[in-house]
Amino acid sequence: MSPRTKEQNDEIRERRKLQIIETAELLFIRNGMSLDIRDVAQAAQLGYGTVYHYYNNKHLLIHDIMESGFSAAEETAKQLNAPQSPLSLLHTYLRCLPDSWTKSRAAFAIYKKASENFSMFEPDIQHVYNNRFEEFIYMPVVVLIQKAISLQELSDKLDPHRTANTLLGALIGAYSIYSGHDNQRFDANFTADVLIKGILEV
Template identity: 35%
Template sequence: MCPRTKEQNDALREKRKLQIIRAAADMLLERGLAIEIRDVALKAGLGYGTVYHYYKNKHELLDDLLWHAFGAAQEAVEAELSPGMNRSSATKDKLERYCIRLLRLWLQDPSVFFLYKSVAENGISIPGGGRMPHQLAERFDAELYQPLAEAIHHLRQHNPAKDADHEAHYVLGALIGCAGLHIHRHQMEMDVEGTVNLLLAAFQQKEGA
């Protein structure tokens, strides 16, 4: 058998890290921060030594998990909430597509759901590092939360920005609640589009009034 190329080794490394991160997120959602590297290894179906090769402790793992989740969430924002189309009909479609994409992302990658759930609960305690890293909290607000609030502000043009901010909290909170019920009950399927349509119905009704 031919030895793997550097590109193949890099791809395997990223695959293993993602496997570990998603297993750790599952464990964090189940048990909170009372987990150890051995727990994550068991959940991921990997040997303890394999996981330890990538992460020497859960502090390193949690830090990598949060930044991975931020990057995945950032891609969703850039794909669906990019500026330039502020007409109400276009903004409404963008908001719906974004919520659907975000909910599906949470169901696919529990680390992203863990990030949003942690922020909604006013931050997360990092082992050995206090609260959620300041830089990550600031970037979450500027790059993930504010684009949603701005989209709602454009949709509800006659409402002040502070109301859009309140409604963005409502939308995220409702999505987190729906996703949490599904994730913790381990259901096989979820009507993502139907769920989002119900949550955004209030905005559509007011816009058409």
């Protein structure tokens, strides 16, 4: 049997690292900073030494999860700049957001931990994450609501910040309930329809 090429070894390493990350993402959503390397190894069905080879402490692993999550969440938020009416765009965004969370558990971790004010992190890191979430993920939603109000698509009785918090908070909460049940599919369209109908009736 011929030895593996460098390219084959690199591909195996990348697959294994992805396996570790994807397993850790789920555990991080559930356990936060209580994430343990041994639990990741067990859940990924890998040896502890194998996981330790890639991540010799949980903080490096959590850092990679957060960076991956922010990148995915920020990419999704770019949809809010599409040439579409603000209300229609908001509706589309609320429908698409859960799909982006299904594709990237790390992205969902960002929203989940943002709803908790990133309180599990040290103050300096918490500050950085809060600012990054507000600038690139939260404020685009607020601005979109402001535009919808200015165009009279939404009532001027609505406070943009309070509305954004309510919409995102409700979506995170609803998705959290379903994410723990593999046999139940989250209905993003239904949830988005209910949320939009709610703010239209204000």
